[in-house]
Amino acid sequence: MVLSLALAAGWSGAASALANAPDAMPEVRSLGDHVLTIAKDPSCKTNREGCREKLRVLIEDYWDTTGMARSALGYHWKTLDEAQRQQFTQLFSSLVESIYLSRSNFSKAQNYTNSVKVEYLKEIPEGDGFRKIDTTVTLKAGDKPIKVDYRLRWLDGKWKVYDVIVEDISLTGNYRNQFNRVINSHGYPELVRMLQSKIQQIKASEGT
Numbered sequence: 001m002v003l004s005l006a007l008a009a010g011w012s013g014a015a016s017a018l019a020n021a022p023d024a025m026p027e028v029r030s031l032g033d034h035v036l037t038i039a040k041d042p043s044c045k046t047n048r049e050g051c052r053e054k055l056r057v058l059i060e061d062y063w064d065t066t067g068m069a070r071s072a073l074g075y076h077w078k079t080l081d082e083a084q085r086q087q088f089t090q091l092f093s094s095l096v097e098s099i100y101l102s103r104s105n106f107s108k109a110q111n112y113t114n115s116v117k118v119e120y121l122k123e124i125p126e127g128d129g130f131r132k133i134d135t136t137v138t139l140k141a142g143d144k145p146i147k148v149d150y151r152l153r154w155l156d157g158k159w160k161v162y163d164v165i166v167e168d169i170s171l172t173g174n175y176r177n178q179f180n181r182v183i184n185s186h187g188y189p190e191l192v193r194m195l196q197s198k199i200q201q202i203k204a205s206e207g208t
Contacts, residue, residue: 064160
């Protein structure tokens with residue numbers, strides 16, 4: 001009875017908070033503006049590591065890392081205990097950050113900071129506390145716009161990104177397919193080993 005009341009009170013409070021949740025579009029605009037500001041900073045040419053660290057902190061502030069990890073693992077998430085979930089969340093976050101903030105990718109991004117154009121198209125409700133923001137990114141004049149959509153959820157009084165979809169390919173969905181094959185064929189411990197190995201390889205290639 002006590003548990004039921006606690007759950008009901010929690011749901012009532014959450015529903016009220018969700019009803020008053022602001023639009024998510026400004027949050028995505030803010031993220032985009034901050035990323036460009038950091039990438040355009042002239043000091044990045046001489047201190048790329050410092051700028052990459054700023055981007056890493058920024059992404060962690062705007063991303064729902066636990067939600068992304070849970071989505072990437074799919075139904076296998078339910079089979080893990082809390083310690084394993086924390087371990088996987090850390091590994092998955094490290095993998096994504098290592099890949100997308102690698103020196104090569106960061107250098108490529110810097111080449112487009114003065115020509116890139118981001119169009120924020122529309123915000124689509126996807127249920128209580130969930131939104132999708134449709135955008136396009138044009139790297140330079142004459143290029144075909146790249147479709148980039150963000151899925152967000154209202155978490156702890158803030159909109160957090162839990163998936164990024166580029167040209168209709170979901171970041172978490174793409175990883176989920178890969179992780180599912182590994183777990184079904186070799187088990188969860190093998191997936192952990194593979195993730196740890198991949199992260200080490202990236203760090204070794206970066207000299208870190």
